[in-house]
Amino acid sequence: MTEKCSHHKNKRRKALRRCCAFLLILAFIILFVILLVWAILQPRKPRFVLQDATIFNLNVSAPNVISTTVQVTVISHNPNSRIGIYYDKLNVYATYHSQQITYYTIIPPVYQGHKDNNVWSPFIYGINIPVAPYNGIALGQDQSNGAVTMNIKMDGRVKWKVGTLITGRYHLHVTCPAYIPLGNSKSTGIVVGSGIKYTLSQNCRVSV
Helix, strand or coil: CHHHHHHHHHHHHHHHHHHHHHHHHHHHHHHHHHHHHHHHHCCCCCEEEEEEEEEEEEEEEECCEEEEEEEEEEEEECCCCCCEEEECCEEEEEEECCEECCCCEEECCEEECCCCEEEECCEEEEEEEECCHHHHHHHHHHHHHCCEEEEEEEEEEEEEEECCEECCCEEEEEEEEEEECCCCHHHHEEEECCEEEEEEEEECEEEC
């Protein structure tokens, strides 16, 4: 009886080992195929261009308080011919000397096909945003000098689509330097309602 039980146990162990070995081999094959397809397709990260910025308000009301209202136009391009990109919710905001001076503006999720372009024109604003006193002073000086440099940033997540396969989420960070020649609007800006529109055509840094 004992020998019978031992024989059955050995059979179960062997079957379990075979099952585990099969699952490991299957997982390895699937991973290898995914890596091979990825290497052949050579996915490239999207490109972003800050096309223009319309300044409606950029005001220092105290040494450490800034109010900003800006509309920006950002163009994203998918350089891949076989890979689509899903943009999850994107947060757009502005920074000045590494300090955030606007609230987040949300761009809803969107899919970008092969070689496609997307154009976004969000308003970003901040009312009485406290900053370091030296930044308020620096902004006032920049305005007096006739030019302000800030960064338009976009943070979010992306997923890649290859055929019917959709990958997990990857962090996306975009930084667009915006050199705005305030005080020189007659030669470089266009009056748009109560704002002044500046054409920038500035390439952005993209990290995925």
